Amino acid sequence: MITEPVAIVAAGAVTPIGADLDAFWSGLVIGTDGISRIERFPVDDLRVRLGGEIKKLKRERQGDCRASQLLFAAADDLRARASLDAPPARVAVVLGTALGGVEEGEKALAHDPSARRAAAALYDGPASALARRLGARGPVMTVSTACASGATALGVAADLLRSDAADLVVTGGYDILCRFVMRGFDALRSLTRDRARPFDRRRSGLLLGEGAALVLMARDRDAGGRRLGRLLGHASASDGAHVAAPDPDGRGLERAIREALAQAEVGVADIDFVSAHGTATPLNDRVEAAVLRRVLDAHAGRIPVNAIKGALGHTMGAAATLEAVMCLLASREGVVPPTVGLEERDPECELDLVATAPRAVRPRVSLSTSLGFGGCNAALVLEGDGR
């Protein structure tokens, strides 16, 4: 293997369909719809007023920004499943985000002159807050490859372990629903007034969501028996084509997938499952399906593919980590969750899509794909620990 595999020891999450990992998983499998009218900030002037909003957090702390609160909730869930048993200086934090603390920036610019608010407006603030809360004193990094951030973060975390710059890494992604991002996507007409329907013939856009997903990673040889799965390979590639839209030929995504598979020394025939980015925009899904058909080639018709953004909304920086965790849970539980919102298959997106009902398969090797603003593409190759 070109790069040493890294163990994903445990995971924690907070999402619109469940306040912890177990609730997230069961929500995915039964096809829970996490989309609702947004209540936390004004949306009356927007075309679209729906999103995957987390209505209540288990513990809300005054003074912490919402992004930090989501991270703390996911971290509490993670720590309930695994301990950070390494010296603090050897524990690193690597988080992916598209928006960081932008809501704090809005408040700072609009009405709150406090210095605390100004510092929190910087996008890397929540990662530092999480590191302080965890007592982690190793490297603290914030990755921002837009909506691919949650995948890139796992790759950077793996690099820290392979380079012996840390013994444990708490990594993942997060983003919040806030007026800033709703207004932006609303103005771009990227949001649908229908529901998000990945790979559906009638798909008309995405819906945004919020969430945080964290995993604890360790060198595979150090993980002992505790393991949810392994990260075998990761890669990124730039489109170099457009600031806001994917390359219509998907060349960057294809390069990222092929490089990740090469790193993992995994052939296409070894892939058991694909977690697609599947935003439900007309262009993304068409491009992504075409790339997957090219890469999977003769195997495209037999490899199950799903997309979970119909259930959660597009959780931006959290999305790729949630999808990676979903791949590992699918392996553990022997079932692939359905693609909520997919009812009428698009002939242009011909893949073996897991549509309205979960499918009983136990994928060992999964491929997870991500795309983001700025032509950011990322791919992860994961191995589940299912027997």
Next chain:
Amino acid sequence: MTGTEVAAVGVVTGWGQSVVALPSDAARAAGGRRVIAALRPSLVGERFRRATRECLLGVAAVEALLREASLGREEIRGGETALVYVTAAAYGSANHDFIVAGAADAGAVSVGAGAARTEHSVGGLRKAHAGPVASNTLHFPYTAPSAVPAEVAIEFGLTGPYVILLGGASAMIDGLWQATLLLGRGQCRRALVLAVETFAECEPLWARGRWLLRPPLVESAACALLVPGPRRATYAPASTPSPLEALVRVRAGETLACAPLIALALARASGGAGPLRLTGEWRGRRAGLVWETP
């Protein structure tokens, strides 16, 4: 893993082009000014009409690098070039404009599309540069930190591996380390490591966080070209600032993620041989990278 070396560094700052323009004492040269702004580069082309100043500074830094290395654009084009981008603050100006435009839409301030920017906007923020207020639709993608490397990738045809890190000087040390890994694993044949920092649009906001950002805040864009070479890079925490870190602080002022790249440029300008020790600090964490020949 193969070794690496720094083939060239391009620097543009509020003080001027290249490290030759840096004063001997930035604080004294600032004369009490909190922000030393960099001019909007005058790049030609319809594509740049809507691009933000920070995007243009990123392009200008790569062009400065190509000039220094006497390289043509075709020599970095394609999938063999990785792009690693780091910033702590450059997305702030686009966010500011988007928020101000939204407030204007809501009637909080009078800012019309296509009008000159107001001198004072929400939160008492002062606009540093006259120009049209970007419309919401077209401007929103530029609020993403990924906009700057996207514009650079489009302009120079870069389609290789891609990493974007957020933070100050320590994040740039992380970025340089990432570049050495990409080269060492053979995932690219060269790596551009780019940083852009702008402050002017959000000057009052940054003034509130002065324990993080010590004036003078000097707008900067810098880019290093890393290629396979004889030196081994060692990445580790650092407890004290390297002499180069201290030198950049004195000569350039606060340049956040650009600081380690300016340090590289200063080291190259001095022609120093032997191990190259870079450090960078941000939010209380100091990272270090040492390049040495085994």
